[in-house]
Amino acid sequence: MIAAHLPVLQIVLPLICAPVCMLVRHRDWSWSVALFASWASLAMSWMLLQQVLTTGTVSYALGNWSAPFGIEYRVDLINAYVLLIVSAIGAVVVPFARASVKAEFGTNRVYFFYTSYLLCLTGLLGVTITGDAFNLFVFLEISSLSSYVLIALGRDRRALMASYQYLVMGTIGATFIVIGIGLLYAETGTLNMVDLAERLAHRPSSRTIGAAFAFLVVGISLKLALFPLHLWLPNAYTYAPSMVSAFLAATATKVAVYVLLRFLFSIFKVKLSFGIMPLDNILLVLAVIAMFAASAVAIFQKNLKRMLAYSSVAQIGYMVLGISFANVNGLTACILHLFNHALMKGGMFLALGCIVYRAASVNLDDLAGIGRRMPLTMAAFVVGGLGLIGVPLTVGFISKWYLVLGAMDRGWWPVAVLILLSSLLAVVYVWRVVEVAYFSPVPPNAPAIEEAPPAMLIPTWVLIGASIYFSLDTELSVGVANKAALQLLGGGG
Amino acid sequence: MTGSTAIAFAIGLPLFGTLLVMLNHRYPNIREAITLLTATCLLLIVVGMLPEITSGAQPELILFDMFPGLPIAFKVEPLGMLFALVASGLWLVTSVYSIGYMRANKEERQTRFYAFFAISLSSVMGIAFSANMMTLFVFYEVLTLSTYPLVIHKEDKDAIAGGRTYVGILVFTSVAFLLLGVVWTWFLTGTLDFTPGGILKGKADGPVIGLLLFLYMFGTGKAALMPIHRWLPAAMVAPTPVSALLHAVAVVKAGVFTVIKVIVYIFGVDLLSVTAEANWLIYIAGATIIIASLVALRQDNLKRRLAYSTVSQLAYVIIAAAILTPISVMAAALHIAAHALGKITLFFAAGSIYTAAHKTEISQMNGIGRRMPWTMGAFAIGALSMIGLPPTAGFLSKWYMLHGALDSAQWFPVGIIFLSTLLNTAYFVPIIYRAFLRPEDVVPVHEHGEAPIWIVLALTTTAAGTVLLFFMPGVAFDLAQQLAGAAK
Numbered sequence: 001m002i003a004a005h006l007p008v009l010q011i012v013l014p015l016i017c018a019p020v021c022m023l024v025r026h027r028d029w030s031w032s033v034a035l036f037a038s039w040a041s042l043a044m045s046w047m048l049l050q051q052v053l054t055t056g057t058v059s060y061a062l063g064n065w066s067a068p069f070g071i072e073y074r075v076d077l078i079n080a081y082v083l084l085i086v087s088a089i090g091a092v093v094v095p096f097a098r099a100s101v102k103a104e105f106g107t108n109r110v111y112f113f114y115t116s117y118l119l120c121l122t123g124l125l126g127v128t129i130t131g132d133a134f135n136l137f138v139f140l141e142i143s144s145l146s147s148y149v150l151i152a153l154g155r156d157r158r159a160l161m162a163s164y165q166y167l168v169m170g171t172i173g174a175t176f177i178v179i180g181i182g183l184l185y186a187e188t189g190t191l192n193m194v195d196l197a198e199r200l201a202h203r204p205s206s207r208t209i210g211a212a213f214a215f216l217v218v219g220i221s222l223k224l225a226l227f228p229l230h231l232w233l234p235n236a237y238t239y240a241p242s243m244v245s246a247f248l249a250a251t252a253t254k255v256a257v258y259v260l261l262r263f264l265f266s267i268f269k270v271k272l273s274f275g276i277m278p279l280d281n282i283l284l285v286l287a288v289i290a291m292f293a294a295s296a297v298a299i300f301q302k303n304l305k306r307m308l309a310y311s312s313v314a315q316i317g318y319m320v321l322g323i324s325f326a327n328v329n330g331l332t333a334c335i336l337h338l339f340n341h342a343l344m345k346g347g348m349f350l351a352l353g354c355i356v357y358r359a360a361s362v363n364l365d366d367l368a369g370i371g372r373r374m375p376l377t378m379a380a381f382v383v384g385g386l387g388l389i390g391v392p393l394t395v396g397f398i399s400k401w402y403l404v405l406g407a408m409d410r411g412w413w414p415v416a417v418l419i420l421l422s423s424l425l426a427v428v429y430v431w432r433v434v435e436v437a438y439f440s441p442v443p444p445n446a447p448a449i450e451e452a453p454p455a456m457l458i459p460t461w462v463l464i465g466a467s468i469y470f471s472l473d474t475e476l477s478v479g480v481a482n483k484a485a486l487q488l489l490g491g492g493g
Numbered sequence: 494m495t496g497s498t499a500i501a502f503a504i505g506l507p508l509f510g511t512l513l514v515m516l517n518h519r520y521p522n523i524r525e526a527i528t529l530l531t532a533t534c535l536l537l538i539v540v541g542m543l544p545e546i547t548s549g550a551q552p553e554l555i556l557f558d559m560f561p562g563l564p565i566a567f568k569v570e571p572l573g574m575l576f577a578l579v580a581s582g583l584w585l586v587t588s589v590y591s592i593g594y595m596r597a598n599k600e601e602r603q604t605r606f607y608a609f610f611a612i613s614l615s616s617v618m619g620i621a622f623s624a625n626m627m628t629l630f631v632f633y634e635v636l637t638l639s640t641y642p643l644v645i646h647k648e649d650k651d652a653i654a655g656g657r658t659y660v661g662i663l664v665f666t667s668v669a670f671l672l673l674g675v676v677w678t679w680f681l682t683g684t685l686d687f688t689p690g691g692i693l694k695g696k697a698d699g700p701v702i703g704l705l706l707f708l709y710m711f712g713t714g715k716a717a718l719m720p721i722h723r724w725l726p727a728a729m730v731a732p733t734p735v736s737a738l739l740h741a742v743a744v745v746k747a748g749v750f751t752v753i754k755v756i757v758y759i760f761g762v763d764l765l766s767v768t769a770e771a772n773w774l775i776y777i778a779g780a781t782i783i784i785a786s787l788v789a790l791r792q793d794n795l796k797r798r799l800a801y802s803t804v805s806q807l808a809y810v811i812i813a814a815a816i817l818t819p820i821s822v823m824a825a826a827l828h829i830a831a832h833a834l835g836k837i838t839l840f841f842a843a844g845s846i847y848t849a850a851h852k853t854e855i856s857q858m859n860g861i862g863r864r865m866p867w868t869m870g871a872f873a874i875g876a877l878s879m880i881g882l883p884p885t886a887g888f889l890s891k892w893y894m895l896h897g898a899l900d901s902a903q904w905f906p907v908g909i910i911f912l913s914t915l916l917n918t919a920y921f922v923p924i925i926y927r928a929f930l931r932p933e934d935v936v937p938v939h940e941h942g943e944a945p946i947w948i949v950l951a952l953t954t955t956a957a958g959t960v961l962l963f964f965m966p967g968v969a970f971d972l973a974q975q976l977a978g979a980a981k
Contacts, residue, residue: 390668391638392631401560401676408680416676420669427664431657439648472557472565 006051007060007073010044010083011126013037018118021111030111031098037118038094041087041125049080053480059131067131068192074131077484078335082128082258085342089250089463090121093346096459097243100353104155104241113153117247119146124255133181133191133267136259140177140223143255144170147248151240162235169222169232176219183212197267205276213277216263223256226283226320227290230313237309242353245305249312250346254338257319261334264323265488274326283324288418290317295425299432304352304362307429308345311388314422315341321419322403330406331485332478333399339477340387340395343470347463348384351377354452354460364433369442371434373449376457378437380464385430387467390423395471398478496552499542500567500622503577506535507615511608518604525592528607532585535614539574539581546574547971559627563685568624570687571975572757572826576750577621578968579833583742584614586951590841591734593947597848600732605642610738612639617743620750626675626685626759629751630667633715636747637663643735644728651730658727663714666721671712674705678759687754689979691761702760703770709755710774715748716811717804719781726800733844736796740803741837746829749810753825753976756814762980766817775815779909781808786916793854795843798920799836802879805913806832812906813894819977821897824890826973827966831886834959835878841952842872845944852935855924860933862925864942867949869928871956876921878959881914886962 002009017037021030051058057076061067075083094117101113123143130136148170152163185191187208188199200209222229233253237245264273274280291314298310315337322334352362354377359366371378387394400423407416451457470477494502510531517524545552546569556565569577591610595603616639619632637660645656679685681696693702714721728739739745756765765771782805789801810832813825845868846852850861862869878887891910898906943949962969 386638389664392634398560400672404673404676405680408676417669417673420673424665424668427661431660435653435657439645439653472559474559478560 003047003051005060006044006048007058007075007129008062010041010048010129011073011122013040013044014118014122014125018115018122021115021118025111027102027107027110028098030114031094034097034114034118035094038087038090038121041121042084042091045080045083045087048075049084049480051075052077052080068190068195071135072131072192072194073129074193075129077480077487078258078261079128081335081480081484082254082338083125085254085339086121086124086128086251089247089342089346092459092462093243093247093250093350096246096350096353096456099453099455100243100357101241103357105153113150116146116149116153119143120150120247124251127255128258131193133184133193133196135191137174137178137181140259141174143252144174144223147244147252150244150248151236153244154239154241156239158235159239162239166232166236169229173219173222173229176215176222180212180214180216180219183208183215187212193262193267197269200268200272205272209272210277213268213272217260217279220256220260220263224253224260224320225256225313225316227286227293227313227317230290230294230316233313234306234309237312237349238303238306242349242356246346246349246353249308249349250342253312253316254342257316257323257334257338260323261331261488270326270489280324280326283320284412284415287317287321287324288415290314291321291418291422292425295422295429299425299429301429302364304355304364304367304433305349308348308352311426311429312341312345314426315345315388318399318403318419321415322406325406325410325412326489327406327409328482328485328489329402329409331488332482333402333406335481335484336402336478337399339481340399340467340470343395343463343467344384344387347460347467348381350456350460350463351381351384354456357452357456358449364436368436368440368446369438370449371437372442374451377452377460380457380460381437382430382434383464384467385426385433389426389430393468393471395467395477398471398474402478494538494541496542496545496550496569497554497567499538500552500554500569502538503535503542503581503618503622504567504615506538507531507611507618511611511615514604514607514611521603524604524607528588528592528611529585531611532581532588532614535618536581536585539577542569542574543578543968545569546571547968547975549975553624554622555624559631562683563625563627563679565628565631566624567619567622567628568687569622570979571972572750572753573621573623575826575830575969575972575976576746577618579746579830580614580617580621580742583833583837583955584610586954587734587737587742587837589947589954590737590844590951593945593951594732594734594844594848597945597948598732600646602646602648606646606732606735609639609642613643613738613743617747620747623687625687626678626755629754630671630675633671633747633751634667636715636744637667640735640739640744643738644731646732646735647730655727655730659724662721662724666712666714669712670708674708674712677705677708687758689758691757691759691764693760694764699768699770702764702768703773706760706765706771706774709759710752710777710811713748713751713755715744716752717745717748717781717807718777718811719784719804722781722785722804725804726797729794729796729800733796733840733847737837737840737844740799740840741833745803745807746833749807749825749829752811753814753822753829756817757822757976757980762817762819762822775812775903775906778808778812778815779905781805782812782909782913783916786913786920790916790920793856795846795853795855795858795924796840798855799839799843802839802917802920803836805917806836806879809890809894809910809913812909813890813897816894816897816901816903816906818897818901819980820893820900822980823973823977824893824897826976827886827893827969828890830969831878831890831959831962834955834962835875835885835887838871838875838952838955838959839879841948841955842868842875845948845952848948849941849944855927857935858924859927859931859935862928863933865944867943867953869925871952872928873925874956874959876925879921880917884963885959886966887959889963889966
């Protein structure tokens with residue numbers, strides 16, 4: 001019974017839990033509700049993935065109104081994969097949040113925090129699972145609005161400004177997306193994704209479709225933080241509470257990449273996206289600039305959260321580069337990196353959360369010698385950093401391998417070289433942290449700092465440990481990514 | 494113990510030792526005993542594999558797939574066996590030496606030292622036994638990272654700067670060049686397995702082979718081909734046991750081992766001999782030999798002179814492999830063993846002098862041979878091996894190198910070998926002369942005699958080994974010959 005209704009339950013459960021959180025005003029009870037919702041979501045995503053792997057694409061008509069008039073939830077391999085990523089990160093981050101939020105946010109009105117978090121989770125899951133273009137926009141707005149709230153709750157006074165900046169830019173992005181969807185509707189008369197794909201395939205290319213394409217790509221790129229539309233990201237990640245930075249860094253942009261994949265490959269299809277529109281070249285140039293420029297800027301950041309934010313912009317560059325190749329290895333690399341980067345970046349932001357909890361600062365100047373005082377936390381950070389560099393035995397290596405292969409398949413040899421050179425920039429900013437954390441003497445008047453509590457260390461190491469485990473056992477991560485890539489390239493979905 | 498179990502133990506045992514060392518942080522004597530015990534057991538396991546290898550078998554161990562069709566896999570072949578023997582044997586000796594050195598110099602952070610030493614040895618075993626280029630690459634990178642804490646051990650400004658150069662150059666070359674070469678090879682051939690005769694035949698034409706060779710040779714930064722050699726002198730900031738590890742036991746040996754493996758089992762000797770675009774290697778190697786020797790001549794710091802000597806000697810191995818005849822490939826393999834024994838003796842001696850007399854510059858070392866006869870005697874033997882005179886092991890490998898070059902009528906390497914022998918003499922003999930035949934003019938800070946017994950024990954063992962390898966080359970010779978067979 002449950003199995004038949006999994007797709008809608010995946011959304012309904014966190015959605016219902018959000019107002020429940022509001023009603024349950026007590027701090028720990030609202031956390032428990034959030035925890036239950038997150039873990040239940042993870043279980044459901046896992047079951048959905050198994051369903052899709054065994055029986056193929058799952059289609060669910062909401063309220064039993066069939067598509068194309070009713071809203072359809074459609075889960076194929078790429079959706080199921082991204083659902084798993086989002087819910088897994090949620091499930092790991094909420095246990096962490098209990099102590100972290102208490103320290104960063106105070107004890108007042110914590111239930112608002114968990115309510116917003118659950119709405120954000122619902123929104124992200126909804127964007128991923130839906131098969132209806134306008135429904136996608138609705139969930140996108142839900143997730144965006146709640147993430148503006150979450151970011152604004154940061155302790156630093158600049159958090160409000162950062163949230164406002166994100167709100168303005170995010171709204172522009174969402175507006176572009178809805179314009180694009182509107183134009184598509186005007187042209188084809190349908191909002192269901194499968195139906196859209198079919199109707200677009202039979203229409204000659206017109207200016208309306210071209211305009212829709214452009215609006216959609218630009219709007220989604222803004223949500224994705226593709227250079228040069230990434231300007232909201234550094235401030236948002238820096239000033240948000242640690243748990244929020246970890247959650248958003250690991251999920252929000254991944255979901256936006258999924259949306260791009262869905263529109264480019266399932267709806268517009270390869271022929272239009274890369275054949276008629278010169279998207280491969282545009283994405284290639286922007287991605288390469290992102291990879292180098294963002295990494296270079298990261299090198300000069302003293303605030304570690306800001307450093308990781310710029311690093312994320314560079315890593316998104318890698319994902320988009322994979323898309324620009326439009327071949328199996330490139331897409332596999334992109335989809336795989338959604339998973340791998342979520343693990344690494346999520347883990348590293350959680351490690352920073354541990355540091356904030358004890359040291360109240362993430363500025364490199366304040367963190368001399370912290371490696372000796374918080375060995376497990378810094379070890380997690382360093383392992384995550386090695387993953388960003390792409391050292392073997394970390395998941396970053398696996399993604400890089402497929403990305404370079406994708407470049408070679410395309411015949412773009414200089415790009416293969418550029419991919420490897422840009423990973424060397426990560427060595428510089430990671431090593432800087434290593435040197436300060438481990439080899440700088442602790443200043444004499446520094447407050448005594450001890451290791452973070454297990455409740456925070458365990459989620460951190462779950463993610464970091466996963467980033468090592470999945471570099472050895474790639475059957476799940478690469479296997480599904482590969483199949484999803486093939487499905488997308490075949491125009492399926 | 495079957496071959497595949499032995500492989501697993503060889504790689505896993507040092508890691509287990511690391512754990513035990515870390516747990517015994519507060520009990521130095523137990524900790525040191527664990528190191529010695531682990532090293533002994535590793536040596537026994539490796540020696541235990543020998544009969545199987547000499548009989549021609551090649552035990553395998555295949556683990557999981559890292560990528561579809563690319564497993565982490567191990568296969569023991571003659572060159573790997575030779576490398577593993579050298580590394581495990583010298584680990585035991587170096588551990589003995591380290592105990593003496595670290596305690597006499599009252600070094601800090603000794604647990605970290607012994608722990609990462611063991612991890613490095615585990616990666617060396619992984620490199621030695623790797624069955625494909627992916628496995629080798631993984632352990633190669635792990636080796637770079639696990640030796641970093643050893644290089645920056647002292648944690649002063651020079652050490653951190655040296656560590657940056659070390660990691661910077663090695664990671665840069667391995668990512669920008671080696672990884673590119675590995676992915677390209679996979680792209681061209683669909684396999685990365687080490688196969689006698691190579692895997693690239695017919696898959697790519699001349700210029701691509703030449704470029705691929707460039708990527709592999711300069712990507713293997715640990716082989717210290719000029720101009721990628723800068724990390725070696727920079728790593729001299731490390732304590733002497735670490736220098737010994739880097740130069741003799743593990744890091745540079747892993748580099749030249751990779752070079753030989755790639756030439757014999759990825760490219761294939763035959764393919765390279767008919768590819769004109771691959772000829773540059775012999776000239777670069779030759780230039781490295783001479784230039785490094787010239788720079789060594791000008792160094793007053795003993796460890797720096799030894800560092801440049803290593804750069805030069807590594808290029809011997811590369812040039813021998815680049816001559817591309819079975820005999821020269823055999824000579825290259827032999828030289829791995831010969832150089833390891835000779836160089837480690839020299840570094841032990843340098844550390845011994847530092848420990849006993851606190852002297853680091855050659856100009857301070859007049860007359861020191863009378864105070865430290867064992868140390869300088871061992872140094873003399875090591876130096877003779879570098880120069881290539883009997884009755885030391887260095888003579889054997891040089892002999893076969895010349896043999897191989899003359900056989901194939903390649904006059905350039907012959908000339909290089911002669912010239913460099915003269916240069917080696919020029920920068921080693923004066924040290925021995927000063928030590929024994931000049932009167933002492935730089936008065937030591939305090940009266941001293943020989944270094945502590947542990948240190949002296951270690952360096953006499955390796956010096957003896959250098960001579961022994963000349964008289965009884967048995968095992969090394971057999972393995973090298975087997976490799977030459979695979980190179981035909």
